[in-house]
Amino acid sequence: MSDGVPHVWRRGLQAAAVASVLLLALPLLTATRALAHDPGQGTDVGQARWMAFVGEHEVDVTLTTDDPALHPVELVARRAGEKATGRLTPVSEGTEHGRIKLHAEGRWFLYATFKDTRNRTAESWVAVQQGAGRNVSETRPVYLPLAQTYGAGRTAATVVLYGMAAAVLVAVARSCRGRRVPQPQQS
CATH class of the missing domain: 2.60.40 (Immunoglobulin-like)
Structure with a gap:
């Protein structure tokens, strides 16, 4: 009977991780341009x-x-x-x-x-x-x-960061797919 508990917890943790990533990414995906004051640099x-x-x-x-x-x-x-x-x-x-x-x-x-x-x-x-x-x-x-231009290095770093986030999401989704929770055996 205890064989299924860790697996169920893992699924719950994976689901919580996916939900957390999505909730954390939501402000980044929906953010509008900041209209703040530049203090003069x-x-x-x-x-x-x-x-x-x-x-x-x-x-x-x-x-x-x-x-x-x-x-x-x-x-x-x-x-x-x-x-x-x-x-x-x-x-x-x-x-x-x-x-x-x-x-x-x-x-x-x-x-x-x-x-x-x-x-x-x-x-x-x-x-x-x-x-x-x-x-x-x-x-x-x-x-x-100061000029606010973004070079190729910053653009490349942004692409890598988004790629890493996508890879984590894909890995979590794949680890949740196709797994069955073992059922206790009847005696």
């Missing part, structure tokens, strides 16, 4: 002094950089997949002014983008909370963002 090329005057639905920005070779390109506000754009207009050497409308309440990340003398894109950012009277005055780095 890359090579520093200078500093920017942000003065953001936050109104009810608009932010008025004065931005001063310590490198006059940085030319303003754009002012962008991002929040959880939402995006608003505005212009940065030079006021004097190293100082820009911009205004941007925010169409939803909450925390926004303002990005100022620049081009340097080698035509590389640089950026700086600051967080603001929409609503009158929530002004920001901060010095933040201006940096060259």
